[in-house]
Amino acid sequence: MPNLKNKTLLITGGTGSFGHELLDTILDKEYKEVRIFSRDELKQEHMRIELNNPKVKFYIGDVRERDSVDAAMKGVDLVFHAAALKQVPSCEFFPIQAVMTNILGSHNVVESAIAHKVESVVCLGTDKAVYPVNAMGMTKALMEKVAQAACRGLGEKDTTVSCVRYGNVMCSRGSVIPLFIKQIKAGKPITVTDPNMTRFLLPLPEAIKLVLFAFKHAGQGDIFVRKAPACTVADLAQALKDLFKSDVPVKTIGIRHGEKIYETLVTTEELRRAQDMGDYFRVNMDSRDLNYNKYFTEGDKKEALLEDYTSHNTERLNVKQVKEMLLKLPEVRAELK
DSSP states (O other): OOTTTTOOOEEEETSSSSHHHHHHHHHTOOEEEEEEEEOHHHHHHHHHHHHOOTEEEEEEOOTOOHHHHHHHHTTEEEEEEEEOOOOOOHHHHOHHIIIIIIOOOOOOEHHHHTTTTTSEEEEEGGGSSSSSSSHHHHHHHHHHHHHHHHHHOTTTTTTEEEEEEOEEEETTTTHHHHHHHHHHHHOEEEESSTTOOEEEEEEEEHHHHHHHHHHHHOOTOOEEEOOOOOEEHHHHHHHHHHTTTOOOOOOEEOOOOOOOOEEEEEEEHHHHEEEEEEEEEEEEEOOOOSHHHHHHTTOOOGGGOOOOEETSSSOOOOOOOOOOOOOHOOOHHHHHH
């Protein structure tokens, strides 16, 4: 946990699952203020009423508009940048919108933080940014590049800019577990894209720990990756059927726009320069410059000994293990009552 005493924290996209969980995690800490920055006034109002906490302030704005970001950034010590367009299908159909929010919006946040001499910025990434095949992943990959490009002109005493990257967060808004539970309770078939598809599984509190870990340990341009187990979509559906004692059928509907059979969290090239920190990988920024010899005439034999870190080769959970993991989630326990 970073030192939050007398600190002001800004969370972009703060009305989502991450904003709520991060606030729950730090509520007993001696922070000065938390600022929630988003464009959804209704969600802000609901959050304001729910929290009823004078130390939590709300700012209406959009990361696409630098002026609104600057207004929220004044006096801030730490920034957690979570604002993004995250749904794969919507980004496929409206890629320019994804560019404007995920790339240009992220650039606004990073540059504003640097201009206001913020201590540290952590940008929220995704496994879909690795070998991206969809617009969401492509724009989040470029978000990482934008963040690291800003670092190249910064020193140790300047704003620290880093990223975090992880796989599917269980029971987050728009994720598949709430959908499967809704279908089971309605007595409808569980719709899976491909039974053999694998996905990383990460409880939301573990994702929050990753962000706090980055605030505490980040150097310029670092990307922190949370190791996680995975399972097949078929085993996830079966685990939920078992927990809810349901016999609804499982219907295969085919892969949606821009989906992959498995996700990759760290590439072989990144692993070559990564530091294994136990539960995390720290991927240091590629320090090569525009000296093109380093790209084209010099190689590294170590890379051939590695393989990508993916949802296919990480720890694979069986149905029993998935059920045990699901039962630890308060959202699932609440649905079982």
